[in-house]
Amino acid sequence: MTLEAWMRQAGLARIDALVLLRELAGIGHATLLAHPEISLDAAALGPLDTAATRLRAGEPLAYVLGWREFYGLRFAVSPAVLVPRPETELLVDFALARTPHDGYATVLDLGTGSGAIAVAVAHARPQAEVWAVDSSADALRVAAANAQALLPRPRPGGPLLLLAGDWFAALPAAAPRFDLILGNPPYVAAGDPHLVALAHEPQLALVGRASADGLADIRRIVTMAPAHLAAGGWLALEHGHDQAAAVQALLRSAGLVAVQTRPDLAGIARLTLGQAPARARIRPNSGSSAPMT
Ligand SMILES: C[S@@+](CC[C@H](N)C(=O)[O-])C[C@H]1O[C@@H](n2cnc3c(N)ncnc32)[C@H](O)[C@@H]1O
Structure with a gap:
């Protein structure tokens, strides 16, 4: 599946989809804009699709990523906090x-x-x-x-x-x-x-x-x-x-x-x-x- 196709079918706010691409697949916004035809392999697609499903179910982005920035520091977070x-x-x-x-x-x-x-x-x-x-x-x-x-x-x-x-x-x-x-x-x-x-x-x-x-x-x-x-x-x-x-x-x-x-x-x-x-x-x-x- 291409980057462009994944963005369309993820069913997420664009900003959330961009964050997932960057954090889980190492693909930045510039790459998406310049090369929307790049293919996502199965190793990248699995985590991206799992994360997209969790976000669509209403889980906070911070729990899906496992971290949230606070006061310039990256804090690990889990559903316990x-x-x-x-x-x-x-x-x-x-x-x-x-x-x-x-x-x-x-x-x-x-x-x-x-x-x-x-x-x-x-x-x-x-x-x-x-x-x-x-x-x-x-x-x-x-x-x-x-x-x-x-x-x-x-x-x-x-x-x-x-x-x-x-x-x-x-x-x-x-x-x-x-x-x-x-x-x-x-x-x-x-x-x-x-x-x-x-x-x-x-x-x-x-x-x-x-x-x-x-x-x-x-x-x-x-x-x-x-x-x-x-x-x-x-x-x-x-x-x-x-x-x-x-x-x-x-x-x-x-x-x-x-x-x-x-x-x-x-x-x-x-x-x-x-x-x-x-x-x-x-x-x-x-x-x-x-x-x-
Ligand atoms: C609103 S959260 C704040 C978490 C963190 N300080 C922050 O600002 O992101 C409130 C915290 O108080 C803790 N808490 C609730 N009742 C408590 C109690 N009786 N004694 C000590 N901690 C308690 C909860 O477990 C939770 O972690």
């Missing part, structure tokens, strides 16, 4: 802006999945001590593989520590207080119609503890975060397009200050931040915005 999204790069931007290039900082990534956030931060800030938690053992295996493939060994600064468990309960008693606690936790409401289009991704990553407003996991994280933040440390959480006001209220009621929301590149309120008061101990889930001193 959420496909890292471009808007999540905001969390990494925030973390890097708050972490000195050559200085020490403690960073915690809650719900690390593929390890996208934690590995991107550790890659850009080798002196930082980065911890990452997930309750899915399968996801942690993917994160560990990405850490091994993408981070220099041995890291000159603190290691990237991967821990299994339920949010902060995964941390050992000796864990430090963190300068930055980052998270892209599950925030899709149970029964949200968007879940149909996301059926190939892990429901634990999308919905977590099912709740009508999608905020069950964010509530639990915000309640516990003050006990794990260093004085002046920041909690930064990604959330859904209509959740900013609710997340801001949660952060304020946990005693965090300088609470603010940042938009993603599409202008959608996406990332809400709050800071532990400097040189003050705050009461976890106090229900008051006044810090305890």
